[in-house]
Amino acid sequence: MTFTQFALNNVRRNTRVYLAYFLSSVFTIMVFFSFAVNLFHPVISSRSGGAIEIIMGQTEAAILVFSFLFVFISVNAFLKVRSKEFGILMILGMTKKQLRKLIFLENMMIGYLAIVVGITIGFIFSKFLLMILSNILSCESLSFYFPYEAIILTTVFFTLIILGISALTPRIIRTSNIITLLKGAKRPNTEIKFSVILSFLAVLLLGMGYFMAVSSHLYGIHPFLNEIILFIEKLPYAEAVLTTSVVVGTYLFFPQLSIFVLHRMKKNKRFYMKRTNMLWISDLIYRIRDNARMLFLVTILSAVAFTAVTGVYALSSVVKDESLKDNPFALTYTSYSSNDKVKQHIELIDKMLESYGFKYKKYMSEVIKQVSGDKRTIHIIKMTDYNNRVSLLGLEQITLDKDQALLVPVYVRFDPKRDRTLSQKKVSLDNGNINLEVVGIAPKVIFYSGLFQNLVVVNDETYDRITGIQEKFHSYSYDIPDWMKTLEVTEKLREELGVGEHGKYFWSTRIEGYTLENQNKKLFLYVGFFLGAIFFLGASSFLYFRLYTDLNQEKSKYIGISKLGLSFKELKKVASIQIAVLFFTPYILASIHTYFAIKVLQTVLYSSVFKQFLIVMAVFLILNSIYFATVRSRYVNYLKRFIV
Amino acid sequence: MEILKLKHISKIYGDKVQYSALKDINLTIEKGEFVGIMGPSGSGKTTLLNVISTIDPPTSGEVLINGENPYRLESSKLALFRRSKLGFVFQDFNLIDSLTIGENIVLPLTLDGHRVSAMNKKLKDTAARLNIENIINKRTFEVSGGQAQRAAIARAIIHSPLLLLADEPTGNLDSKAAKDVMELFESINRETGVTTVMVTHDPRSASYCHRVIFIKDGQFFNEIHCGESRQQFYQQIMDVLSFLGGEENDLYPIRLK
Ligand SMILES: Nc1ncnc2c1ncn2[C@@H]1O[C@H](COP(=O)(O)OP(=O)(O)O)[C@@H](O)[C@H]1O
Numbered sequence: 001m002t003f004t005q006f007a008l009n010n011v012r013r014n015t016r017v018y019l020a021y022f023l024s025s026v027f028t029i030m031v032f033f034s035f036a037v038n039l040f041h042p043v044i045s046s047r048s049g050g051a052i053e054i055i056m057g058q059t060e061a062a063i064l065v066f067s068f069l070f071v072f073i074s075v076n077a078f079l080k081v082r083s084k085e086f087g088i089l090m091i092l093g094m095t096k097k098q099l100r101k102l103i104f105l106e107n108m109m110i111g112y113l114a115i116v117v118g119i120t121i122g123f124i125f126s127k128f129l130l131m132i133l134s135n136i137l138s139c140e141s142l143s144f145y146f147p148y149e150a151i152i153l154t155t156v157f158f159t160l161i162i163l164g165i166s167a168l169t170p171r172i173i174r175t176s177n178i179i180t181l182l183k184g185a186k187r188p189n190t191e192i193k194f195s196v197i198l199s200f201l202a203v204l205l206l207g208m209g210y211f212m213a214v215s216s217h218l219y220g221i222h223p224f225l226n227e228i229i230l231f232i233e234k235l236p237y238a239e240a241v242l243t244t245s246v247v248v249g250t251y252l253f254f255p256q257l258s259i260f261v262l263h264r265m266k267k268n269k270r271f272y273m274k275r276t277n278m279l280w281i282s283d284l285i286y287r288i289r290d291n292a293r294m295l296f297l298v299t300i301l302s303a304v305a306f307t308a309v310t311g312v313y314a315l316s317s318v319v320k321d322e323s324l325k326d327n328p329f330a331l332t333y334t335s336y337s338s339n340d341k342v343k344q345h346i347e348l349i350d351k352m353l354e355s356y357g358f359k360y361k362k363y364m365s366e367v368i369k370q371v372s373g374d375k376r377t378i379h380i381i382k383m384t385d386y387n388n389r390v391s392l393l394g395l396e397q398i399t400l401d402k403d404q405a406l407l408v409p410v411y412v413r414f415d416p417k418r419d420r421t422l423s424q425k426k427v428s429l430d431n432g433n434i435n436l437e438v439v440g441i442a443p444k445v446i447f448y449s450g451l452f453q454n455l456v457v458v459n460d461e462t463y464d465r466i467t468g469i470q471e472k473f474h475s476y477s478y479d480i481p482d483w484m485k486t487l488e489v490t491e492k493l494r495e496e497l498g499v500g501e502h503g504k505y506f507w508s509t510r511i512e513g514y515t516l517e518n519q520n521k522k523l524f525l526y527v528g529f530f531l532g533a534i535f536f537l538g539a540s541s542f543l544y545f546r547l548y549t550d551l552n553q554e555k556s557k558y559i560g561i562s563k564l565g566l567s568f569k570e571l572k573k574v575a576s577i578q579i580a581v582l583f584f585t586p587y588i589l590a591s592i593h594t595y596f597a598i599k600v601l602q603t604v605l606y607s608s609v610f611k612q613f614l615i616v617m618a619v620f621l622i623l624n625s626i627y628f629a630t631v632r633s634r635y636v637n638y639l640k641r642f643i644v
Numbered sequence: 645m646e647i648l649k650l651k652h653i654s655k656i657y658g659d660k661v662q663y664s665a666l667k668d669i670n671l672t673i674e675k676g677e678f679v680g681i682m683g684p685s686g687s688g689k690t691t692l693l694n695v696i697s698t699i700d701p702p703t704s705g706e707v708l709i710n711g712e713n714p715y716r717l718e719s720s721k722l723a724l725f726r727r728s729k730l731g732f733v734f735q736d737f738n739l740i741d742s743l744t745i746g747e748n749i750v751l752p753l754t755l756d757g758h759r760v761s762a763m764n765k766k767l768k769d770t771a772a773r774l775n776i777e778n779i780i781n782k783r784t785f786e787v788s789g790g791q792a793q794r795a796a797i798a799r800a801i802i803h804s805p806l807l808l809l810a811d812e813p814t815g816n817l818d819s820k821a822a823k824d825v826m827e828l829f830e831s832i833n834r835e836t837g838v839t840t841v842m843v844t845h846d847p848r849s850a851s852y853c854h855r856v857i858f859i860k861d862g863q864f865f866n867e868i869h870c871g872e873s874r875q876q877f878y879q880q881i882m883d884v885l886s887f888l889g890g891e892e893n894d895l896y897p898i899r900l901k
């Protein structure tokens with residue numbers, strides 16, 4: 001038997017031990033490969049530089065990181081189970097280098113087999129994914145192609161992962177301590193240490209992350225708080241700081257904070273001594289310590305999965321709402337004063353809309369642009385035009401005196417307290433010749449989001465008195481009740497009008513924004529559900545792997561306890577509480593993380609997505625509970641066999 | 645010629661709560677000797693054997709095998725040392741389940757990179773000597789305990805080590821299998837001249853040795869040599885054990901009936 005044959009024999013004859021590891025590798029490779037097939041599809045890669053490529057590329061990167069973690073954890077579990085075997089080999093005189101070579105060879109054999117199988121299954125799976133994708137991008141069905149780039153990428157990355165893991169094996173298997181290896185993967189039940197300082201730090205970091213996430217919603221409660229919020233917002237890499245503090249806080253949560261809490265419970269003698277409490281608390285402390293890293297990973301993966309799914313679900317369910325708010329009118333054509341074709345263009349638009357059979361209503365407003373002495377741009381609209389326009393938007397008609405002004409937000413999401421232009425109390429025009437007092441702020445955008453910065457409504461007479469005129473715009477807005485069907489007519493009009501002409505005119509439609517957003521958001525939805533599904537699956541299988549590797553040790557412990565006279569019912573309760581804690585603590589922590597992540601998302605959305613958050617969390621809760629119930633009953637049944 | 649020399653060996657376990665498992669052990673074993681180590685349970689037999697086996701460094705003192713201190717070697721040299729100079733037999737056999745009996749036996753040669761033809765020849769010779777030719781293609785779970793232990797012995801001697809170390813090799817075997825295994829140890833020692841150190845708490849097994857060393861609470865207690873007859877030696881061992889006392893339950897579970 002040569003060394004290579006030895007490695008081969010190990011792999012060939014050890015299927016039961018290797019199977020879990022092999023299957024998780026196949027699963028990750030399949031996911032990675034199928035997504036790469038999407039990514040490298042000629043139609044998609046030809047749209048390079050666009051949002052699609054970025055989203056898809058980042059998703060693939062996320063899958064890669066996940067793959068590494070997933071494979072690493074499976075290998076870790078798999079090597080730990082075999083510590084006794086490695087101990088025997090070391091005592092027979094195997095060098096560290098040979099051990100590394102053995103694990104490398106085995107990994108190569110399993111890895112390459114997994115790559116072949118994963119890619120083969122991936123071929124079929126990717127065809128299905130391509131179908132979904134072509135539906136989203138509403139392009140002619142994405143044809144199947146020979147994905148040699150995807151094959152190369154997958155092979156190269158997974159070879160690197162295998163190499164990386166072989167390099168890490170000496171850290172996993174402590175070859176210096178042969179006696180411990182020979183005793184197997186048993187953990188020493190030494191006294192558990194935790195630090196009050198680190199527990200406190202966990203609270204602090206989590207609190208800080210959460211606070212940063214909601215900070216913009218808290219502005220204006222107290223001036224001191226405002227200062228802090230402004231400071232946070234000016235922080236460089238605020239998102240990175242936020243994410244890091246939540247991740248580190250979570251990392252400390254399990255080995256520190258949760259142990260701290262359990263220790264408190266232990267101190268409460270009345271509670272601790274009651275019935276079976278003592279059993280599950282004292283044991284849970286060990287379990288959490290031994291599984292701290294796994295629980296951390298499960299929490300983070302679940303949080304990513306929950307956030308991805310909530311995020312994309314929220315985005316997709318508000319997309320129509322958002323474009324309605326972004327574009328109160330279905331079509332807006334704005335002309336500079338130097339545009340001599342305005343009449344011709346408006347007639348063309350009218351004619352086109354009529355020829356397609358659309359009913360519409362047209363609103364024309366005149367807007368003056370003035371640049372003040374200190375280079376501040378201000379746009380002015382008169383009261384009549386404003387009232388005319390807002391009659392459609394369901395806003396109140398207003399009456400302004402000669403020295404009064406109303407401010408109009410330029411973006412849908414505005415904050416009257418913090419927006420510099422919206423918080424002015426006085427408006428001065430014509431270099432101080434006209435001074436107006438601000439009487440209020442319009443509640444909505446009245447053109448479309450982003451058009452006419454610093455817009456002010458004034459009394460018609462005041463409007464006519466204005467002399468400083470940089471530019472006079474004429475904006476024609478169309479209300480088309482059937483706007484969802486206007487994509488075709490818009491495309492026709494684009495052929496005639498193009499995107500506009502610099503310094504002459506420009507125009508925009510709601511349907512184009514909606515279509516683009518819709519496509520992007522569907523893509524998000526696809527990617528988000530995809531990631532959510534694999535991350536959640538991954539997180540769940542970590543828990544599963546762990547419980548089953550622990551089972552043997554647990555078994556002898558439970559048998560011991562049952563001999564002391566604990567009924568099976570009580571035993572079942574102890575086991576159930578423990579499994580429940582392992583299953584639901586990550587869930588609860590991850591859903592809190594998700595809640596705050598959604599708060600961050602909320603700052604860029606106009607509509608509340610809390611309802612969507614609740615729905616998604618409920619769905620995951622159900623999935624998690626089903627999973628818990630299955631694992632618990634299998635576990636309990638397994639124990640039952642050994643306990644009389 | 646001295647094959648093994650222990651000078652003032654002490655072993656302390658634990659950092660906070662310290663436990664002194666071995667206290668100032670001195671021992672010299674000559675080439676070709678067959679030495680047994682006995683003592684009550686927890687007296688430090690396994691610890692002592694592990695210290696000799698180069699897998700558990702002593703807290704103080706020196707181990708010399710063939711004049712060389714293995715704990716001074718760096719890790720790859722130490723591995724080569726174990727591979728060429730030492731052979732191990734354990735109570736629970738420690739065969740690798742994914743390999744056949746034959747493959748388990750040649751494993752030390754595989755690790756040493758021998759040619760396949762040379763390996764097969766040695767396997768044939770060793771298996772014949774231990775009378776296990778008929779099981780070399782079987783898997784570990786298809787053979788009896790006695791056969792498994794014989795395979796483990798084959799693995800321990802296939803590379804002709806300088807020192808054969810065994811920790812309770814008969815501890816998991818019935819008396820018939822134990823007798824076979826001990827006769828094998830004796831004949832291997834006699835025919836190949838391999839120096840053998842064996843931990844046991846079975847006086848019957850110990851009586852196959854040339855010399856038996858007794859330890860108690862980690863300290864050297866006594867040492868007796870085999871004279872003319874094994875039967876007489878066995879009686880001597882029994883006498884020392886009863887002298888050691890205290891642990892009779894553990895030592896002779898059968899006789900207490
Ligand atoms: N790794 C260890 N850590 C702490 N104490 C140990 C360790 N290994 C053995 N001991 C202790 O040392 C003493 C001797 O153990 P051992 O050599 O296994 O005895 P035996 O003679 O039964 O083989 C025992 O009291 C045991 O508890």
Ligand SMILES: [Mg+2]
Nearest residue numbers: 689690691811
């Ligand atoms: Mg022992």
